[in-house]
Amino acid sequence: MARYIVRRVLQMVLAFFGTTLLVYWLMFAASGDPIAALAGERPLSESTRAALIQEFHLDQPFLVQYAYYMKGLLTLDLGVNTSGREIGELVASAWPWTLRLALLAFVFVVVAGIALGVIAGTRRGGAFDNTTLVLTLVVISIPVFVIGQVLALVGARYDLFPTNVVGDDSLAALIVPALVLGSLSLATTVRLARTSVTENLRADYVRTARAKGLIHRRIVGVHVLRNSLIPVITFLGVELGSLMGGAIVTEKIFNVPGIGFQLYKAISIEDGPTVVTIVSLLVIVYLVMNLIVDVLYGVLDPRIRYE
Amino acid sequence: MGRHSAPEADDAAAAQTGEPLLQVDDLHVEFRTGDGVAHVINGVSFDLRAGETLAVLGESGSGKSVTAQAVMGILDTPPGHVTRGAIRFHGEDMLRMSGTRRRQIRGKRIAMIFQDALSALNPVFTVGWQITETLRKREGMSKKDADERAVELMDLVRIPAARDRLKSFPHQFSGGMRQRVMIAMSLAERPEIIIADEPTTALDVTVQAQIMDLLGDLRRELGTALILITHDMGVVADVADRIAVMYAGRIVEHADVHSLYRNPAHPYTIGLLDSIPRLDDKGKRLRTIPGLPPNLTAIPSGCPFHPRCPFAQDICVTRVPPNMDLGGGRRSECHFADRIVTGELTRPDQEDE
Ligand SMILES: Nc1ncnc2c1ncn2[C@@H]1O[C@H](COP(=O)(O)OP(=O)(O)O)[C@@H](O)[C@H]1O
Numbered sequence: 168m169a170r171y172i173v174r175r176v177l178q179m180v181l182a183f184f185g186t187t188l189l190v191y192w193l194m195f196a197a198s199g200d201p202i203a204a205l206a207g208e209r210p211l212s213e214s215t216r217a218a219l220i221q222e223f224h225l226d227q228p229f230l231v232q233y234a235y236y237m238k239g240l241l242t243l244d245l246g247v248n249t250s251g252r253e254i255g256e257l258v259a260s261a262w263p264w265t266l267r268l269a270l271l272a273f274v275f276v277v278v279a280g281i282a283l284g285v286i287a288g289t290r291r292g293g294a295f296d297n298t299t300l301v302l303t304l305v306v307i308s309i310p311v312f313v314i315g316q317v318l319a320l321v322g323a324r325y326d327l328f329p330t331n332v333v334g335d336d337s338l339a340a341l342i343v344p345a346l347v348l349g350s351l352s353l354a355t356t357v358r359l360a361r362t363s364v365t366e367n368l369r370a371d372y373v374r375t376a377r378a379k380g381l382i383h384r385r386i387v388g389v390h391v392l393r394n395s396l397i398p399v400i401t402f403l404g405v406e407l408g409s410l411m412g413g414a415i416v417t418e419k420i421f422n423v424p425g426i427g428f429q430l431y432k433a434i435s436i437e438d439g440p441t442v443v444t445i446v447s448l449l450v451i452v453y454l455v456m457n458l459i460v461d462v463l464y465g466v467l468d469p470r471i472r473y474e
Numbered sequence: 475m476g477r478h479s480a481p482e483a484d485d486a487a488a489a490q491t492g493e494p495l496l497q498v499d500d501l502h503v504e505f506r507t508g509d510g511v512a513h514v515i516n517g518v519s520f521d522l523r524a525g526e527t528l529a530v531l532g533e534s535g536s537g538k539s540v541t542a543q544a545v546m547g548i549l550d551t552p553p554g555h556v557t558r559g560a561i562r563f564h565g566e567d568m569l570r571m572s573g574t575r576r577r578q579i580r581g582k583r584i585a586m587i588f589q590d591a592l593s594a595l596n597p598v599f600t601v602g603w604q605i606t607e608t609l610r611k612r613e614g615m616s617k618k619d620a621d622e623r624a625v626e627l628m629d630l631v632r633i634p635a636a637r638d639r640l641k642s643f644p645h646q647f648s649g650g651m652r653q654r655v656m657i658a659m660s661l662a663e664r665p666e667i668i669i670a671d672e673p674t675t676a677l678d679v680t681v682q683a684q685i686m687d688l689l690g691d692l693r694r695e696l697g698t699a700l701i702l703i704t705h706d707m708g709v710v711a712d713v714a715d716r717i718a719v720m721y722a723g724r725i726v727e728h729a730d731v732h733s734l735y736r737n738p739a740h741p742y743t744i745g746l747l748d749s750i751p752r753l754d755d756k757g758k759r760l761r762t763i764p765g766l767p768p769n770l771t772a773i774p775s776g777c778p779f780h781p782r783c784p785f786a787q788d789i790c791v792t793r794v795p796p797n798m799d800l801g802g803g804r805r806s807e808c809h810f811a812d813r814i815v816t817g818e819l820t821r822p823d824q825e826d827e
């Protein structure tokens with residue numbers, strides 16, 4: 168187990184440097200003039216230009232620039248963006264929003280996803296099951312930005328719920344965005360849980376549990392559920408990683424000033440340092456979540472052996 | 475006849491007075507599926523006395539497992555339905571009991587062992603947890619006491635280093651050890667009857683013999699009655715007292731082990747005996763029963779075995795054979811049973827060889 172984790176962490180480190188190097192390169196080296204890339208549309212004075220060259224070590228070879236940048240990132244000195252704002256500050260103010268939105272969406276996905284999936288799975292072929300299948304298929308086939316836009320429009324039009332989260336600190340304002348953000352995960356979770364429960368209900372160990380004279384509730388709630396949740400929890404772990412970073416569309420639609428929103432803004436004003444920093448952070452979050460999921464998988468399923 | 479308050483103490487008496495522990499009477503089970511109604515069990519009757527071992531023998535698909543499931547009350551319903559008959563435990567028909575009462579018998583007083591212990595045990599719980607589950611949940615034992623009992627049970631079924639293995643998972647055992655875990659689990663609440671459905675089919679030959687020995691010893695030591703289901707005639711001879719031979723959802727022959735081996739009274743039994751590999755006829759071609767078991771949605775008229783039977787006459791196609799009493803507790807459902815058992819009628823194709 169320990170060896171496995173060490174190996175996975177090494178893989179993670181490689182994946183991290185690989186991804187960030189790529190993003191860094193796309194942002195700074197791929198364009199002809201990195202200064203122009205950094206500054207975007209703004210005209211620059213000679214002194215600002217010199218300061219930027221100094222700040223980003225642009226007089227050095229590319230790999231050295233990247234190394235300086237990584238050193239800053241890993242020592243939590245995230246540097247400043249093109250308009251001179253501390254990126255660390257920006258992230259610190261945006262992150263809590265994203266975190267709250269993601270966790271709210273996640274709670275919603277976990278609770279509703281597992282409950283609906285288990286109910287549908289135990290009543291396979293029934294009205295509830297069929298309705299669930301159709302509804303989840305609808306959600307899966309409509310892109311999130313469409314669901315989000317429509318809800319935002321309807322909400323604003325009839326004043327049903329806040330559609331502009333900026334300036335509203337209440338958790339209530341985040342409910343609809345969280346539903347939108349979690350909708351796809353929810354639909355997938357429901358289907359996954361349903362299939363898993365259905366399959367496990369047919370397993371031989373269920374017959375054994377029945378032959379032991381256990382009550383039905385215990386057979387489903389303990390024997391079947393514990394097995395059915397293995398793939399579901401694995402999926403949910405990975406989803407939590409993407410929910411934390413994948414909120415660009417939702418945060419944009421509902422004006423949630425989170426990481427995704429900041430990333431969107433940074434991309435549109437071509438603020439290279441911010442983009443690279445945020446993407447690097449998201450990569451770290453995603454990789455760590457994946458590691459946790461893999462380890463969790465082994466805890467949940469004793470048959471998994473780590474080599 | 476009232477309920478037995480202390481079944482273990484009463485069993486010896488029951489055996490003497492001839493009160494059967496379990497009486498299956500004219501059981502009918504059908505499966506209703508998209509392809510029609512499969513008549514899987516068509517009038518099965520047998521008795522089981524305390525401490526006795528009854529082997530149920532028959533080709534795959536003859537309805538052995540379904541009979542066991544009906545007795546346990548774990549038939550998949552739908553599609554399976556008991557349409558007629560009674561299953562009496564200590565004289566009381568379990569088919570007419572409340573679900574709760576039935577569940578108190580299931581696993582506690584009648585327990586079951588399944589064929590493939592790897593899939594029959596839950597992969598994500600430790601064997602200790604699984605063995606103690608009913609002790610903790612139904613008997614209200616503390617975890618500590620239940621664990622002690624589990625160690626006792628694992629010792630009883632001869633799992634080495636039992637205490638250290640409580641926390642192991644099923645996949646960490648060999649096939650034979652896993653089947654021992656299954657047996658230990660079935661013994662947890664000291665059942666009066668154990669139904670073992672092909673308990674050795676998934677195992678190597680040497681391990682098969684060990685498990686059969688273990689079952690034989692356990693039933694001698696504990697006095698548990700055993701229904702041993704198998705399609706392998708070779709495994710039952712040493713363990714069983716009586717044998718019920720099943721074909722197409724009926725018990726076609728019923729006899730004590732020795733009589734059945736010496737003078738089979740049904741052509742199907744003769745076919746099964748002829749298909750046991752023997753040391754002394756090395757080189758000789760094994761005779762297998764020609765043809766296939768019948769389609770249970772369209773069972774042949776008359777005697778269901780007639781399309782495959784070397785003894786068949788015209789009457790076999792038109793008339794259902796009676797359940798012929800041959801004396802000495804022997805029964806056979808064949809028009810010519812009385813002449814087959816005496817050897818007066820022999821296999822018509824026998825003379826050629
Ligand atoms: N759950 C089920 N659904 C439909 N048919 C079944 C089911 N269980 C058993 N059967 C049918 O019952 C017949 C007897 O099965 P079984 O009792 O398992 O035979 P065996 O003697 O090999 O144990 C088979 O033909 C099988 O198709």
Ligand code: SF4
Nearest residue numbers: 777780783790808809
């Ligand atoms: S009744 Fe006829 S067909 Fe059936 S077993 Fe006897 S001889 Fe064969």
Ligand SMILES: [Mg+2]
Nearest residue numbers: 538539671672
């Ligand atoms: Mg079977």
